Amino acid sequence: MPMTLTLLSAAMAAEQADDLDTAVAQYSAVLAADPACVEALNNLGAIAARVGQPEDAVNFYREALAHRPDFTPSRINLARTLASLGLTSEADSHYAEAIRRGDSLHAERAQLWLNAGEPATAQQIAQDACPLRPADADLWLVLGNARLYQHSPEEAELCYRKAQRLADTPRARANLALALLAQSRFAEAWPLYESRYDPALRAPDAVRFDTLPWPQWQGEPLLGKRLLVVGEQGFGDQIHFARFIAQAVTQGASVELLCKPALRPLLDNAVGVSKALDTLPADARYDYWTPLLSLPYRLGLADGRACLQTPYLSADPARRTQWRTQLDAWGPGKRKIGLVWAGAAGNTVDRLRSLSLDAVLPLTAGLNPDTLFLSLQTSELPAHELERQCLAGLIPVGDMLPDFAATAALIAELDLVIAVDTAVAHLAGALNKPTWALLPGTDWRWGRPGSPACTLYPSVRPFWRDPVTGWDKALTQLGAALRERT
Numbered sequence: 001m002p003m004t005l006t007l008l009s010a011a012m013a014a015e016q017a018d019d020l021d022t023a024v025a026q027y028s029a030v031l032a033a034d035p036a037c038v039e040a041l042n043n044l045g046a047i048a049a050r051v052g053q054p055e056d057a058v059n060f061y062r063e064a065l066a067h068r069p070d071f072t073p074s075r076i077n078l079a080r081t082l083a084s085l086g087l088t089s090e091a092d093s094h095y096a097e098a099i100r101r102g103d104s105l106h107a108e109r110a111q112l113w114l115n116a117g118e119p120a121t122a123q124q125i126a127q128d129a130c131p132l133r134p135a136d137a138d139l140w141l142v143l144g145n146a147r148l149y150q151h152s153p154e155e156a157e158l159c160y161r162k163a164q165r166l167a168d169t170p171r172a173r174a175n176l177a178l179a180l181l182a183q184s185r186f187a188e189a190w191p192l193y194e195s196r197y198d199p200a201l202r203a204p205d206a207v208r209f210d211t212l213p214w215p216q217w218q219g220e221p222l223l224g225k226r227l228l229v230v231g232e233q234g235f236g237d238q239i240h241f242a243r244f245i246a247q248a249v250t251q252g253a254s255v256e257l258l259c260k261p262a263l264r265p266l267l268d269n270a271v272g273v274s275k276a277l278d279t280l281p282a283d284a285r286y287d288y289w290t291p292l293l294s295l296p297y298r299l300g301l302a303d304g305r306a307c308l309q310t311p312y313l314s315a316d317p318a319r320r321t322q323w324r325t326q327l328d329a330w331g332p333g334k335r336k337i338g339l340v341w342a343g344a345a346g347n348t349v350d351r352l353r354s355l356s357l358d359a360v361l362p363l364t365a366g367l368n369p370d371t372l373f374l375s376l377q378t379s380e381l382p383a384h385e386l387e388r389q390c391l392a393g394l395i396p397v398g399d400m401l402p403d404f405a406a407t408a409a410l411i412a413e414l415d416l417v418i419a420v421d422t423a424v425a426h427l428a429g430a431l432n433k434p435t436w437a438l439l440p441g442t443d444w445r446w447g448r449p450g451s452p453a454c455t456l457y458p459s460v461r462p463f464w465r466d467p468v469t470g471w472d473k474a475l476t477q478l479g480a481a482l483r484e485r486t
Contacts (some may be wrong), residue, residue, distance in 0.1 A: 020047055038064040042074045057081050071326040072103060079105075079112075088116040114142065117351025119149040120468070137166040141175055147183045148175075149352060150467040151441045153182035153447040169199035169290055181445035186304055190297035207232050209291065217288035218262025219298045223252030225287040228280075231259035232291050234344075235404065235423035239430050240265055240445060240456070244295035246272035251299075257292070265405035266270060266427075271312045288428070311432040316482045319409030327413055330395060331372035335485075338376045338411060338428075339363075339394065340419035341438075341460060352440040353421045355471060357385065361392050363418070363479050374414070376407065376424055395433060416480070418486070421446070436481070438474055440465045 011026035020311060030040040045060030061078035064071055075098045084090035095109035106129035114123040123146035126139055133139055144159030160176035163169075173195035180189035197207035201278040209230060217227060227248060231238040238259055245255050251274040259267050261278040268276035295303050327336055364373050375389050378398040388394050401407045404427060411417055411428050417435045419425040421443060428435040437460050441449030445456055449467075455462040461481075462472040 006031070008037065008216045011040065012043065014042060015047065020051065025045060025433065031165065036067040038068045038071045038074060041067075042071070042077065044080075045077055049077070049084075054081050054085055055121045058085070070101065072098060072101065076103065076105065080108075083115070085110050086116075088118075092393060095478070104133065104136070106133060107136060107142045110139070110142040110146065114145055114149070115351070117349075119352070123147040123150065135166055137163040137172065138167070140166065141171060144175060144179065148179055148182065149349065149440075149442045152191040153179045153444075157183070169196040169202055170201040174198075174201070178444060181304060182448075184303070184305075186296070186302055190304075193297070194294065196293070208292070210310050212289050214286045214289050217290040217298055219300070220288070221251070222248060222288075225233040225253050226285065227253040227255050228284075228286040228289040229255055229257045229292050229295065230289055231257065231263065232293055235260065235263060236421075237262055237406075238267070238292060238428040239313070239423060239426040241292045241295060242267055242270045242273070243308055243430070244299060244301065245270060246308060246312065247299050247301065248272065248295065258330075259292075262403045263317075265403055266313060266408055269316075269358070271309055303455075305447065305456070307457060310458055311430060313430040315412040315431065316405055316407040319406060323410045327372070334370050334372040335368075335416075336372045336374065336376045336414045338417045338419075338424075340376045340417075340422055340424045342377065342379070343420060344379070349440065349442045352442055352465070354470075355420060355438065357388060359471065359475065363482060364393055367483065374410075375412070376401070376417075376419075378407075418482075425460070426457075429454070429460045431457045434455075435460045436463060436478055437461070438463050438465070438471070438478065441467065 004224040007026055007030045011030060013025050016024035018196055024044065027040040027044050030037050041060045041064035045057040045064070046056070048060060049057035050486040058078060058081050061074045061081065064074035065078065067335065069088045075094055075456050079091045079094035079098065088095060091112055092109065095112065098105050099109065106125065110126040110129070113125065123143060124367060126143035126146060130143065131138055140163035142157045144156040144163065147159060148156035157176065157179040160172060160179055164176060173192045177189045177192035177195070193195065195201065214226070214228065229245060242257070247255065250257050254274050255272055256275045256277060257267055257270070257273050258277050258280060264276045264278045271278070290298060339360060341357065341360040343350055360418060369429070373394040375394045376398060377396070378401055381396070386396050397410065401410065404423070407424065408427060408431060411431055411433050414433065417424065417428040417433055418430065418438070419435065420438045421440060425435060425437045435457070437446070437454070439446050439449070439462050446462060447455055449464045453460060456464050463478045465471050466473050
C-alpha cells in the first residue's frame with residue numbers, strides 16, 4: 001500500500017505538471033498493483049477526456065464506479081462526459097444519483113436538458129430544486145433560460161433578477177439584458193448587455209477582445225474621428241449589427257470594421273464601412289474602438305431591431321453574373337429556392353433551432369417541377385448525406401461558397417430563401433431578399449414569437465416553432481405556403 005500511494009502521488013504530480021505520458025504510465029503502474037484504485041481510474045479518465053478520447057474516459061469512470069459506487073468524482077465526471085457525447089438520458093441518471101447522494105448539481109442537471117433542446121424538462125428540474133436550494137444563483141439562471149427559451153421573457157426576467165440579488169455577476173446581468181431585449185425594453189437592456197464581455201465572466205459564450213491601444217468609445221462626439229468597430233460573436237450577430245455603422249458615419253466618423261475573414265469581402269461593401277479588415281495592420285491608428293454590438297447603446301438608439309436602411313448589404317455584380325449563368329444551366333426558367341436547415345453544432349441552442357434533413361425533404365416533395373432547390377448548407381457532410389440530397393432533387397452548393405460574399409451573390413439570384421435561425425437568414429434579410437425563416441423563438445432579435453411580420457428584416461416572413469409541440473405546425477404552414485407559391 002505505501003508503494004501504491006507513492007506511485008499515485010507521483011502520477012498526480014506528473015499530471016499537474018502536464019507531463020501526461022508519465023502520468024498515464026504511473027497510473028497504469030498503480031493499477032497493476034491495485035486494480036481497484038478508483039483515484040487512478042478516475043484520473044486516467046480525466047486525462048482521456050482532456051486529450052479528446054471521451055469514450056475511453058467513460059470506460060475508466062464506469063470501472064471506478066463498479067469498484068466504488070459512492071466515489072463521487074467519477075460519478076460527476078461520468079455524467080459530464082456522457083453529456084458531452086449527447087447521451088442525455090444516461091447522463092441524467094448519474095446526475096440524479098449524485099444529487100441523491102448529496103451533491104449540489106441541480107443547476108448542472110437542468111442545463112443538461114437545456115443543451116439537449118428540452119427546455120420544459122430543464123424548467124421542471126430547476127423548479128423542483130429551487131425550494132431546496134433557494135440561494136443557488138446558478139439554479140435561478142438556468143430556470144430563467146428555460147423560461148426564456150419557452151417564449152416567456154417576463155418570467156425569465158423574474159428569475160434573472162432573483163439570481164442577480166443573490167450574486168450580482170456578469171452572467172446574471174447579461175442574461176437579464178436578454179430578457180429585457182426580448183421585451184423591447186432597450187433602454188434598460190443596453191447597459192446590462194455590456195456585461196457580455198466583462199473580464200470576470202467565465203462562461204463558454206463569454207465575449208473576449210484583444211487588448212487595443214486606443215480608448216474604448218463611450219459615446220463621445222465622433223466628428224472627424226476614426227472609429228474601429230470590432231466584430232464579435234457569430235456571423236449572424238455581425239451581419240445584424242452592421243446596419244448601425246451607417247449611424248456612426250452620420251455623426252461624422254470614419255469607420256473601419258474588424259471582422260472574421262469569411263465576412264470581410266461582404267462587409268467591406270456594407271453601408272458606412274470605409275474598410276473591412278480581418279487583421280489589423282501594424283501601423284493602424286484610431287481615435288476610438290468599440291465592440292460592434294455596443295453600437296446601438298453608444299449611439300443612443302432606442303431599438304436594436306430597427307432596420308435603418310434595406311438593403312444595407314449588397315452582392316458583387318461579377319459574382320452575381322457567374323451564379324446567374326450557373327443557375328440557368330441547372331434549371332433555365334425555373335424558380336430557384338435556397339434551403340438551410342441546420343446551424344453550427346456548437347451553438348448553445350442548436351438543438352432548438354436546427355432541423356434534420358428528414359424534416360426538410362417533405363417540403364420539396366411533389367412540388368411543381370419548375371422549381372429548383374439548392375442546399376446552402378456549408379458544413380462538411382458525409383457522402384451519404386450529399387447523395388440523399390441529390391436523390392431528393394436538392395443541389396448541394398455549400399462547397400462552392402467559400403465566404404459570405406459568394407453566398408450573397410447566390411442569394412441575390414434566388415427567388416426565395418428558406419432558412420432556420422442562422423447567418424444565412426440574416427444575410428438574406430440584409431440583402432432584402434424574400435426569406436421564410438423557421439425560428440425557435442430563443443433569440444430576441446427576430447421579435448416576439450408568434451408575430452406574423454419581422455421588424456428586423458422587412459423581407460423576412462417568420463414561421464415559429466411551438467415551445468411545446470415543436471416544429472410540426474411551422475413546417476405544415478410553410479409547406480402549405482410553398483405549394484401556394486409554386
